[in-house]
Amino acid sequence: MNDYMESPAIYGRLSEDRGRVSTNVAYQLKEGRAYLTDRGLIIDEQFVFSDNDLSASVYSTRPRPGYQELLEAIRNNLVTVIIITEVPRLLRQVSDALELIALAKMSRLRMIETTGGVRYDLTTNQGIHDLLEAAVDASRESGKTSDRLKRKRKALAEEGRFNGGSRPYGYEGPKHDKYGRITNPGRIGVAIVEPEAAVLRETVARLLDGWPVRSIVRDLNARKVPAANGGLWHQSNLKRILTSKRIASWTNGDLSHGIREHQGKEYRAVWPSIIDREDWEQVQHILAAQERYKGATKKGVRTYLLTGYVFCGICGKPLMASGGVTGNRPDREPHRAYRCRSINAWGVQHGCGKIRRLAEPLELLVADAVLDRYSSPDFADALKRAYQDNNEHDRLSELLDEAEGYKHRLQELEDEWKAGAKGLDLKSMLRYKADLEESIERVNAKMSRLSTGRVLAAIPAGKSIHEAWDKADLDQKRMLISLIVEKVVLLPGRPGSKRWYHKRTGQRFIFDADKVRIHWRI
Numbered sequence: 244m245n246d247y248m249e250s251p252a253i254y255g256r257l258s259e260d261r262g263r264v265s266t267n268v269a270y271q272l273k274e275g276r277a278y279l280t281d282r283g284l285i286i287d288e289q290f291v292f293s294d295n296d297l298s299a300s301v302y303s304t305r306p307r308p309g310y311q312e313l314l315e316a317i318r319n320n321l322v323t324v325i326i327i328t329e330v331p332r333l334l335r336q337v338s339d340a341l342e343l344i345a346l347a348k349m350s351r352l353r354m355i356e357t358t359g360g361v362r363y364d365l366t367t368n369q370g371i372h373d374l375l376e377a378a379v380d381a382s383r384e385s386g387k388t389s390d391r392l393k394r395k396r397k398a399l400a401e402e403g404r405f406n407g408g409s410r411p412y413g414y415e416g417p418k419h420d421k422y423g424r425i426t427n428p429g430r431i432g433v434a435i436v437e438p439e440a441a442v443l444r445e446t447v448a449r450l451l452d453g454w455p456v457r458s459i460v461r462d463l464n465a466r467k468v469p470a471a472n473g474g475l476w477h478q479s480n481l482k483r484i485l486t487s488k489r490i491a492s493w494t495n496g497d498l499s500h501g502i503r504e505h506q507g508k509e510y511r512a513v514w515p516s517i518i519d520r521e522d523w524e525q526v527q528h529i530l531a532a533q534e535r536y537k538g539a540t541k542k543g544v545r546t547y548l549l550t551g552y553v554f555c556g557i558c559g560k561p562l563m564a565s566g567g568v569t570g571n572r573p574d575r576e577p578h579r580a581y582r583c584r585s586i587n588a589w590g591v592q593h594g595c596g597k598i599r600r601l602a603e604p605l606e607l608l609v610a611d612a613v614l615d616r617y618s619s620p621d622f623a624d625a626l627k628r629a630y631q632d633n634n635e636h637d638r639l640s641e642l643l644d645e646a647e648g649y650k651h652r653l654q655e656l657e658d659e660w661k662a663g664a665k666g667l668d669l670k671s672m673l674r675y676k677a678d679l680e681e682s683i684e685r686v687n688a689k690m691s692r693l694s695t696g697r698v699l700a701a702i703p704a705g706k707s708i709h710e711a712w713d714k715a716d717l718d719q720k721r722m723l724i725s726l727i728v729e730k731v732v733l734l735p736g737r738p739g740s741k742r743w744y745h746k747r748t749g750q751r752f753i754f755d756a757d758k759v760r761i762h763w764r765i
Contacts, residue, residue, distance in 0.1 A: 250323040251279055252290040252314055256332050260532040268293050275326045278358040287380060314342070317352050324354040330363075330377040340378035373471060399506065404503070404513055405432030412471040412484050413439045413517050433514040434656035440517045442468055443490060446481065447518050450529050455718035456481060492516035492525035524643055528687055547579065548606045548720060549731060554609055554762070555583040562595035564602075581605060581733070598733050604752035605759065607745050609731055613724055614709055614759055646686045653679045727765045734758040 255271030272291055279286050310333075316322050325343075327333045333355070334340055346352055347365035355363040355374060363377070364370030382516050410416030415434040418427045426430040427434070442463070449459050458476050463476045470476045471484075484490070493500040493511045501516035518526075546564075565582035578601055585596030653676065660672045712720065736758040741747040743754040 247323050248282065249528055250281075250285060250290075250321060250351065251284060251286060251326055252275060252313060252316060252322040252324070253279075253286055253326045254310070256307070256309070257329070268295050271328045271332060274328055274358050278326060289554055290322065292316075307685075314346070317343075317346050317350050320351045323351050324356055326356055326358065328358050328376075330355075330357070331381040334378055337375065337378045337382055340374050344374065356575045356687065362532070374467070378419065380624055401510055402513070406505075410471065411487070411489060413443055413490060414514065431676070435515060435517065439471075443484065443517050446485065447526055450485075450526050451522065453719075453722060455722055456530065458716050459720045461716070485526055485530065488523075489514070490517045492518070492520045495520045521643070531687065546717075547581070547602060548717060548724070549581065549602075549609060552724065552728055553581045553605070553705045553731045553733060555594055555598045556732045556758075557597050558583065558595040560731065562598065562600075565599070579603065598735060600733050601754060602708050604743055604754040604756075605731075605733075607748065607750075608743075608754075608756055608759060609724070609761065610712070610720070611745075611747070613728065616727060616763070618709070642686050645708055646683055649679050649683045649686065653683070729762040729764045730759040732762065734760065 253275035255268045257267045257271075257274065272293060276286055290312040294307040307595040313322070313325070334343070338534075343352070343355070344365055346483075353364065353366055354370075355365065362370070363374040365374070411432055413436055414432050415427060415430045415436055417425050417431050420426050425431075446459055446463075450456070460476045460478055460481055467746040468476070470480055488502040488504045488509065489512065491502050492498050493502055493516070496519065498516045498519065501512040501514050503512040504510075550564050551561065553561055554560065560583055562581040563584050565580045565584070567700065580602050581600050583594040583596055585594060586592060648721055656672065656675055656679065659667055693745075712723070715723070736755050741753070741755040741757075743752045743756050745752070
């Protein structure tokens with residue numbers, strides 16, 4: 244027996260596993276074991292290393308844990324020879340070969356050997372040269388493979404075909420028979436799963452009617468509607484689906500083709516869409532607008548109605564949610580409050596720290612004022628006229644076209660800059676870019692007001708607004724407030740000097756309602 248076979252290790256790797264755990268790695272390891280058995284050796288299983296679905300090429304950024312364990316064993320002088328089926332299974336980068344050569348000089352590693360009998364003796368110049376040459380060949384082939392994959396993906400995109408990957412929600416995934424064979428190859432990622440598509444259509448309709456995403460997620464989970472992986476819905480996974488262009492129609496009003504997106508470009512997909520393009524565009528602006536309505540949360544659950552709307556009447560800084568106790572007795576119950584903090588959570592100077600008000604009476608006061616304003620017949624009629632304008636559809640289309648025009652000009656500007664256009668220096672390019680981005684934001688804000696305004700048009704006049712308020716969750720209430728309240732300013736005063744009685748609930752508070760100023764949007 245050759246002495247370099249004293250402490251062998253086996254390594255196997257498969258770069259891509261399509262659909263399920265591949266047996267190819269197992270075959271490589273089995274072949275390695277048989278190769279050693281033929282030479283009268285039995286491998287210690289702790290020195291069998293493998294990586295499944297992990298590339299070794301320079302184009303891969305994912306670590307190979309099995310390979311790293313092999314290197315660690317070499318550094319600990321536990322390996323004298325590495326058994327592989329072929330060099331590309333072990334490495335596809337010259338840098339990896341150089342690392343193994345360096346390790347051979349400071350450890351017991353002497354040889355890399357293939358099951359085909361090819362040996363790379365790392366103690367000789369010829370063996371080192373041969374390994375480097377094999378690594379260069381493998382690297383070259385890896386680059387060719389990468390280029391082929393890129394061309395293939397681009398061709399698939401131009402043809403509007405599904406590129407594979409995880410099953411997109413709303414569309415079929417692979418189905419297998421008892422032998423593991425795929426039975427629906429032409430339907431994967433293309434055929435619509437109608438129950439899931441119905442969930443997406445319902446979700447879009449709710450967003451267009453003014454529902455916050457958080458409320459929709461709660462309702463889906465309460466009804467036990469499964470997410471794509473069969474688990475619970477979260478805002479993140481729902482938003483990810485809703486912002487994907489693949490569910491949107493290639494053209495407005497025609498759902499026969501969705502959108503295939505590749506490297507920032509759009510192509511007409513072979514699969515049918517689930518959502519009309521115009522509705523999808525409105526949803527994007529609604530989702531962006533709802534980001535502004537977020538407030539303080541605790542363990543993922545919002546408890547403060549007015550976070551983000553309440554401001555200090557002394558320094559003008561926004562007040563923060565604050566739980567604490569009043570008085571010196573240790574048995575006093577903590578109270579929710581809004582407070583101007585002098586130092587924020589990051590230790591940075593924030594405000595004056597001189598304003599603090601109990602949250603409950605303030606929220607009741609603002610809620611009553613909002614409901615009274617909504618309930619005013621004249622005000623309700625004005626809202627309906629503003630958001631049920633017959634030209635709303637045309638206006639939205641105009642704004643969408645205007646936004647696309649600005650985006651197109653922005654892309655042209657960036658292309659001109661990259662091409663080195665004459666007369667376009669860096670300062671001018673950045674100024675033009677900032678102007679275009681500001682124009683896009685302005686148009687987006689107009690579209691957001693137009694689409695989120697539908698919730699106002701749906702509000703009936705009179706007492707029914709109180710019924711709608713009582714049934715709404717906290718996020719829906721914040722949405723209603725945000726549409727007509729610009730901000731709430733708390734003026735300085737002595738909080739304990741007055742008592743306030745809330746008629747609707749019959750509660751009494753130590754609270755000065757005269758020190759509250761509501762600034763209305765409408």
